[in-house]
Amino acid sequence: MASQPGRIRLNLDRITARVDQVRRSNLAWQFAWEVMGLIWDYKLYSVAIFAVTIFQEFAALWPVNLLGDFVDRLGSGDLGNVVWLLLGSSLFYPALLRANVILRHKMFYETDLQKRVELVFGVSDVGNCAGAEEAGAAYTRTVNAVSGITNAAYHVLGSFTPVVIKIVIVAGKLLEYNQLLGIIYVTSLLVPTVMTLLFNKRLQVLRDSEYSLISTTSGLGIRVIGDREDRATRSRFLDSMRVRTDVFISLLAKSQIFLYVREAALVGSQFVVVFMALALRRRMNITPGDFTRIFGYTAQTAAAFINAAACLDAVISFSRAYHIFATAGSLSRLENR
Numbered sequence: 500m501a502s503q504p505g506r507i508r509l510n511l512d513r514i515t516a517r518v519d520q521v522r523r524s525n526l527a528w529q530f531a532w533e534v535m536g537l538i539w540d541y542k543l544y545s546v547a548i549f550a551v552t553i554f555q556e557f558a559a560l561w562p563v564n565l566l567g568d569f570v571d572r573l574g575s576g577d578l579g580n581v582v583w584l585l586l587g588s589s590l591f592y593p594a595l596l597r598a599n600v601i602l603r604h605k606m607f608y609e610t611d612l613q614k615r616v617e618l619v620f621g622v623s624d625v626g627n628c629a630g631a632e633e634a635g636a637a638y639t640r641t642v643n644a645v646s647g648i649t650n651a652a653y654h655v656l657g658s659f660t661p662v663v664i665k666i667v668i669v670a671g672k673l674l675e676y677n678q679l680l681g682i683i684y685v686t687s688l689l690v691p692t693v694m695t696l697l698f699n700k701r702l703q704v705l706r707d708s709e710y711s712l713i714s715t716t717s718g719l720g721i722r723v724i725g726d727r728e729d730r731a732t733r734s735r736f737l738d739s740m741r742v743r744t745d746v747f748i749s750l751l752a753k754s755q756i757f758l759y760v761r762e763a764a765l766v767g768s769q770f771v772v773v774f775m776a777l778a779l780r781r782r783m784n785i786t787p788g789d790f791t792r793i794f795g796y797t798a799q800t801a802a803a804f805i806n807a808a809a810c811l812d813a814v815i816s817f818s819r820a821y822h823i824f825a826t827a828g829s830l831s832r833l834e835n836r
Contacts, residue, residue, distance in 0.1 A: 530817075551598070560593055563791075566585060566791055603656060622641055630719060636718030637718075640823055643820035643823070662800075666804070681777075684771075693806075695761065702753060707813075709746055723736050754812065769797040
């Protein structure tokens, strides 16, 4: 029996070593590990942001519910205090939203300071840059990697959490009207979700080129300024900037097209729910105010979903910046110091 704790400890050590091996061998896992580690380091901020965000998403639906009550009361003329409550809730929600933005940015600036100093000092201590061009490129890669980690932490807390909460709340509200409406609405969101994953897979090569060219042109630009007689470097800088411009334009055009396709899918899912409600309006005894609420719920969720999808695009893009930083050798050298 005395050996049992030792065996458990040995198994835990093996599992930990295996997880660490997988993390080190996969750059996507390394990036996710950095992001979650940063959130854990600032857990008090994270818990506060999470709590405020939950309250914020409930508060976002108060104007929608009150507007539905207002529409239903118009026929009788007995409005009561609903107009004042609607005004108050419409002013309260944006105030809460701004306060949450301040809280999230406070955490963002703190994490950016910590991570930027940590990685820049680490790359400096490695001392593998032979000149100004390499140092400039290394610094740009490091800054992009830091930006990726800190922005991903910001978006995880500030964008994905609200969408998950809003979808749960809206689905529950729709289920109150009719179980079929709630199921159809949640299922319809799978289409833009799959689109998001496929689109980001298609853009991976362009994003790698984007961050690689940003680092290269930064290093070349520093060298051009430092040695104005080096015509060959000026020519390389000009060529690199032309390629970078083409890559940026291509990436922007494809991203906007993909974003519109997802918006169209979300609008389609919203109207599927509305058409279903129209077909079932007599059986469910839906009032004009109910239709107002349904439109409000689905419109809010669609807007939140597309914002979260855009943020996910940004997070995946930032992960490619981390990928460029890691594959340049900076990460492995820092870990092996």
